Amino acid sequence: MEENTVTTSNFIRDIIDEDLEKKTYTKVHTRFPPEPNGYLHIGHAKSICLNFGLAKDYKGLCNLRFDDTNPEKEDIEYVESIEEDIRWLGFDWEDRMYYASDYFGKLYDFAVQLINEGKAFVDSSTADEIKDHRGTPTEPGQESPYRSRSIEENLELFTAMKAGKFDDGAHVLRAKIDMASPNMHMRDPVIYRIRKATHHNTGDEWCIYPMYDYAHPLSDWIEGITHSVCTLEFEIHRPLYDWFLIALHLENRPKQIEFARLSLNYTIMSKRKLLQLVQEGHVSGWDDPRMPTISGLRRRGYTPEAIRIFAERVGVAKRDAVTDVALLEHSIREDLNLRSPRVMAVLKPLKVVITNYPDDKVEELESINNPEDPEMGSRILPFTKHIFIEQDDFREVPPKKFHRLYPGSEVRLKNAYIIKCNEVIKNENGEIVELLCTYDPETKSGTHGSRSVKGTIHWVSEKHAVNAEIRLYDRLFTVEDPEADEEKDFKEFINPHSLDILNDCLIEPGLVNARPGEKFQFVRQGYFCVDPDSTADKLVFNRTVPLRDSWAKIEKKGK
Numbered sequence: 001m002e003e004n005t006v007t008t009s010n011f012i013r014d015i016i017d018e019d020l021e022k023k024t025y026t027k028v029h030t031r032f033p034p035e036p037n038g039y040l041h042i043g044h045a046k047s048i049c050l051n052f053g054l055a056k057d058y059k060g061l062c063n064l065r066f067d068d069t070n071p072e073k074e075d076i077e078y079v080e081s082i083e084e085d086i087r088w089l090g091f092d093w094e095d096r097m098y099y100a101s102d103y104f105g106k107l108y109d110f111a112v113q114l115i116n117e118g119k120a121f122v123d124s125s126t127a128d129e130i131k132d133h134r135g136t137p138t139e140p141g142q143e144s145p146y147r148s149r150s151i152e153e154n155l156e157l158f159t160a161m162k163a164g165k166f167d168d169g170a171h172v173l174r175a176k177i178d179m180a181s182p183n184m185h186m187r188d189p190v191i192y193r194i195r196k197a198t199h200h201n202t203g204d205e206w207c208i209y210p211m212y213d214y215a216h217p218l219s220d221w222i223e224g225i226t227h228s229v230c231t232l233e234f235e236i237h238r239p240l241y242d243w244f245l246i247a248l249h250l251e252n253r254p255k256q257i258e259f260a261r262l263s264l265n266y267t268i269m270s271k272r273k274l275l276q277l278v279q280e281g282h283v284s285g286w287d288d289p290r291m292p293t294i295s296g297l298r299r300r301g302y303t304p305e306a307i308r309i310f311a312e313r314v315g316v317a318k319r320d321a322v323t324d325v326a327l328l329e330h331s332i333r334e335d336l337n338l339r340s341p342r343v344m345a346v347l348k349p350l351k352v353v354i355t356n357y358p359d360d361k362v363e364e365l366e367s368i369n370n371p372e373d374p375e376m377g378s379r380i381l382p383f384t385k386h387i388f389i390e391q392d393d394f395r396e397v398p399p400k401k402f403h404r405l406y407p408g409s410e411v412r413l414k415n416a417y418i419i420k421c422n423e424v425i426k427n428e429n430g431e432i433v434e435l436l437c438t439y440d441p442e443t444k445s446g447t448h449g450s451r452s453v454k455g456t457i458h459w460v461s462e463k464h465a466v467n468a469e470i471r472l473y474d475r476l477f478t479v480e481d482p483e484a485d486e487e488k489d490f491k492e493f494i495n496p497h498s499l500d501i502l503n504d505c506l507i508e509p510g511l512v513n514a515r516p517g518e519k520f521q522f523v524r525q526g527y528f529c530v531d532p533d534s535t536a537d538k539l540v541f542n543r544t545v546p547l548r549d550s551w552a553k554i555e556k557k558g559k
């Protein structure tokens, strides 16, 4: 990656530095372990940037591992989207793409070893019995009546489980640890269960599946992972993570390190709930531009650079906190400010006739593409007698400090002339349909000594403008924490105005061939990008983010 990312130190780096110094490890090898049961979201992006970022900074490696131990919920569609999203973010796992299911054979052998060493047993209790005997955080659990089965009997049963001799739920394999442990996860956790389900990778080869807590440390070990970075909820699982590695006498054990997951206000990050939004049609799909998914953000017009900078800015912490979504919006605005060409687009057009301008004249006016970057050059805009301006830029009765157009006022047309509004034409319903204005030929932009007026507005030439549909997005939820209400479901807080489609927008002619994904600043409005729904007949744009920067305001206030 080319950009200068500021790599701020954090507690994970401190741990790695110490490990390398003490030679606990001689290299850094991380992994990103998504479960292919949904599309990746901005929280995953943080984990991806962290894991791949650490590997890069320490000249180590980062694997992509699909953590696919739940056959029912997983799907190849998700596998493919995850690969695409990580690549798009700018990271590369080279030839190290793995599936936990690749290790089912090895994991089975490890389980047999645990049985042989008296460290695992087959429990024939029902799921409810196991639950009832678990105890509470303050009271010890009860040992299963099957806990003292002989090694031979355990081996025989486990082999029969694998061979498909039993129905789902008939038996489970449990680690034999300590039913009195204050840590509930250490109370003889289940490590294998019977599931007669077809798996997206292994098909019908297996009917017993390992549990996450068992599969994860062993998959890490098999891949030679040194630092297994995960989110805070796994902190309490860490003794179990270590227990499996120690019980199996494995050397060069990986180290689990936990950090606080990213949460954003006005945003849902649970894959289960995002799936609900998709399945129930509250959004158009996983890549709906209102979704916090990487594919949604991409379609909305976010860049990988903005997401990486955002991930760096939120940092890595040991305590959960909510990040303001305005920081994410600030990151994309900052990135697009530097790189996107400025163009003129009228969202809600109002016709203006410049009565003293020659009927058929087309004047070519030069306009620079990006004041932030002279190298982006300039373009020619056609100016004519009939133009459109934004409805919002005219008021028949102007409020105080309204420096735009109203009867008798003057305003500058960006890159063109100063015009004056002389007459308002209305239809039979009293709606304003057209303004009659005159222009001052002495005021062409860029002309030396031209006078100035307070307001400048954008415009397009009627004859040259290109028609477009523009989709304006707002936050998907109306409240900061849609999951906080005890009675109401999060879906009750869906913002009914999160999508506003404008159909009769007019764009300057140069954009006629704009391709999906291309990004622009519509002057005075915000950043927009071409949606994949765009066709040769009709351009479709998504508003990525408006110009107004609420984060900058928040920062200012804080000072």
Ligand code: ATP
Residues within 6 Å of the ligand: 032, 033, 034, 035, 036, 037, 042, 043, 044, 046, 047, 067, 229, 230, 231, 260, 261, 262, 263, 269, 270, 271, 272
């Ligand atoms: P679930 O367990 O509900 O399916 P998950 O969000 O944990 O969802 P995984 O696919 O298991 O999904 O996540 C892959 C990796 O991404 C894990 O290491 C997880 O810790 C990390 N991750 C998930 N959500 C976040 C988040 N909001 N912030 C940072 N990291 C996250």
Ligand code: MG
Residues within 6 Å of the ligand: 035
């Ligand atoms: Mg998970």
